[in-house]
Amino acid sequence: MDVLRSVFGYSAFRGQQAEIIDHVVRGGDALVLMPTGGGKSLCYQIPALVRDGLAVVVSPLIALMRDQVTALREAGVRAAYLNSSLDPNEAREVERAVARGELDLLYVAPERLVTPRFLELLDRTDLALFALDEAHCVSQWGHDFRPEYLQLSILHERHPMVPRIALTATADAQTRAEIAEKLGLGEARVFISSFDRPNITYRVVPKKTERQQLLAFLRENHAEDAGIIYCMSRAKVEDVAAWLNAQGREALPYHAGLPPDVREANQDLFIKGEGIVMVATVAFGMGIDKPNVRFVAHLDPPKSLEAYYQETGRAGRDGLAANAWMAYGMADVVSLRQMLEQSEAADTHRRVERGKLEALLGFCETATCRRQVLLNYFGEPFPEPCGNCDTCLEPVECWDGTVAAQKALSAVYRTGQRYGAGHLIDVLLGNATDKVVQQAHDSLKTFGVGKDLAKAEWQSVYRQLVAAGFLTVDIEGFGGFRLTDSGVAVIKGQKPVKLRKDPVQERRRGVHDALRRHVSRGGSAPGGSGGGLSADGVSRSGARGTLSPADDALWHALKDCRTRLAREQGVPPYVIFHDSTLLEMVASRPQDRVGFGRLPGVGGRKLERYADAFLEVIREQG
Structure with a gap:
């Protein structure tokens, strides 16, 4: 608990975090299924700081490594990463820091980890734990299969006394069984959190004039917000991005066909910017740690509910209100069925994929609560309609x-x-x-x-x-x-x-102001690095009401301050503070360091570095 407050700035764990952390600190193996934004990272970051030695975090996602290491360093944690983005001299310096015992956490790509050089380095190192992130990559049905993950059982073979924690946000029963089998975690304790993301409003609309529908959705709900728009093809990505820019909305394309330097530059602009829209194929999004993505829109449906859950889960990681919006029509149904039937995959694979497609289409066409359909697919009964999806808000006839x-x-x-x-x-x-x-x-x-x-x-x-x-x-x-x-x-x-019956007219329900409704509840949400959810997992941002003119002015002034500090340090704004922390500043208006230190997300290091700058803004705004 001391580490949670002093380093990460939160006063209480949420959900199963405390139980998971205690189990790993005591040396137990764990398989953790927790939704995106649920605070998975704390489940290994805190044991890494409590246990003696180096914690090795295996991740396939370079962007996520970079973002998490940046955030940890901002919090005063000794962290580094080893992946292909480092030149040989930088990589050797990280290895020397490992050998000298100067790091608490080391993030490493699976390809690097299984090399003889790195395994020998680990043999000479005092180890606290192994964390295997995105563990669904071991599954043959996984979203981003990485063959090196199949070799990770070598960690237990070489270091049988070092605890391991495997984590994923998306895994059905079959995938969970494969993770346990292929990583040798058959004896590990399994922790399954609710897959529910109560702060996300799910909405599927009949596709008519999709670009105009999209533009109306953005203007009515997300005029200032960052978000992701997914399209099926690279050509469509570029066309939609260009069209949005012509409509006055800053948008960037992202797909595997772009030159690597362009992809990296666009991703960097999205992560560090405010209010930028990324138009992308599914090549984008894995490992993006940006917590204030306020919407995910699909102009083409994904191939499965797992993909839909994974992609929409990139919205609202901070626990504040977010939208998952999809335009879906006849051509999409035909296209998805054609792709499946034309597949040259083995019959067993096609049967699995056919079942996944049927589940997705059933979700799109349902007249019942979408959240019930989604959660039931993952084996989680949800007895009552959620009240926060289109079929609940506007019942379907x-x-x-x-x-x-x-x-x-x-x-x-x-x-x-x-x-x-x-x-x-x-x-x-x-x-x-x-x-x-x-x-x-x-x-x-x-x-x-x-x-x-x-x-x-x-x-x-x-x-x-x-x-x-x-x-x-x-x-x-x-x-x-x-x-x-x-x-x-x-x-x-x-x-x-x-x-x-398809709805005749889409109901106009703004969510842009819902970001700020958090303030009217007055109180912060305990939690981990995801932040923003109350102890019972319910979004704090759903209360009615919007900011007064004075509060709105303070909100924008605080965002400007955060942006300035982030630019000075070359880090994303959310690494300084999440939106939820800024909203708590608006709600409580602390006048001194004592009050500022009580805000969620303000640990000891950030109190020292940033309190004076933000307190000055609060005083200036009255």
């Missing part, structure tokens, strides 16, 4: 779509199972287009039988039929729809179909 489904499926069958939604809807609406007439589809029994529904409604019907598996996509032809066995059962009247 469902209807008996059996007759409509029969019409839609019949149109597929009678046109020869060769056409996509556009042509089929023209047939149902009785639109005698050149193509309809040319194919003689205006003489079919289904021609004009769907005039009871509008074009947008039929698009919704077809999207849901494909998502639910009543239709599949012909990958050998031109992407036309084909009936599945379950689709045939619907036509024969053997299976009822329940459909959801």
Whole structure:
């Protein structure tokens, strides 16, 4: 507890942190599943400072290593990293510091760790513990598979008395079993925290004019905020970034096809800047420790709920209100199914991936609480609707779509199972287009039988039929729809179909001010490096109300002060203080160092370095 307060500036642990830390301090092995922003890092950082010797943290993410080491040094902790970003002289200096016993924590890439040179260095070093971060990388179904992770069992073989702690934010039961098996952690104590991120509002909207929908979302909810926008292709990333800049919003592209120096520069600008939007493929985001990402938007859906959870989890790491927004449409469903069916992977892999895709599509199409669907997927029952997703905030109306489904499926069958939604809807609406007439589809029994529904409604019907598996996509032809066995059962009247009505208009619900609602609750949130969550894990930022003009002026003045200090030291602003700490300054307005030292996130080192600068701003603002 002394280390938590004196070094990291928090007065209480949250969730299972204290239990995990005590177990590792006593020399026990642990497998820890904790959501992004849940305070995983403290679970090994505090034991590293309490136990004698060097703590070795294995991480595949260079950006995360750099950010965490920077933050630790700001807190007065002796930390360093070894990875490919260091030149040979810098790497040798770090190794000499290890040999001299001058470090408490050393972050190392798995490729470096398994080299004979580094293993011999560890053999000569007094070791406190091994922390294996992003442990899901050992799984063949993992998000970012790194083969070197499979060799990490060598640590226990060479140092059987040194405790190990493996950590991940995303792992289903299968992946957990693989982690335990391949890292030799069969006897480790397993700690599974709730996967719930209560501060994130989940929202999926029908894709119409996606760029205008995105722009409206940003202007209404996140006019000043940093965020990430995910797109499927590199070309789309660059197009969307350029378009946002043309609309007056600072945006940067990021994908694997950009020159490495451009990628690194854009990532650095995003991390150190305020209010910058990163438009990226999934190549971006792993290991980004920026806590005040206020939104994650998907213009194309990911391939699985694991990927969705991992990517949306990069929002709101500080525990303050954040948005996960996704635009999703017919073309996305067709594209995802085509990619899966065209895959040359083994049948066992395709079966697993098919199950993952079905779960994602079910999440997108659900009429029930999205958080319930998401958490149930990870094996965590969530008995009550969350009240903080679109289907809870604006309940979705469902209807008996059996007759409509029969019409839609019949149109597929009678046109020869060769056409996509556009042509089929023209047939149902009785639109005698050149193509309809040319194919003689205006003489079919289904021609004009769907005039009871509008074009947008039929698009919704077809999207849901494909998502639910009543239709599949012909990958050998031109992407036309084909009936599945379950689709045939619907036509024969053997299976009822329940459909959801897409919302006619997206509800405008601002979240930008929710960042500041934290203040109206008056009180800080105990926690670890993630900060921002109360002891029971509920976001403090959900209370009603916004800042007064005076408080708003102080908030911006404090941010300006933080930005200036960060630029002087060449570190990201959040390394100085998180937004949650600045909001506590607004709420409590400390007038001296004693009061300042009570703020969450203010440890002894930061009290000495920064108190005077921020106290001066508070006094100037009255």
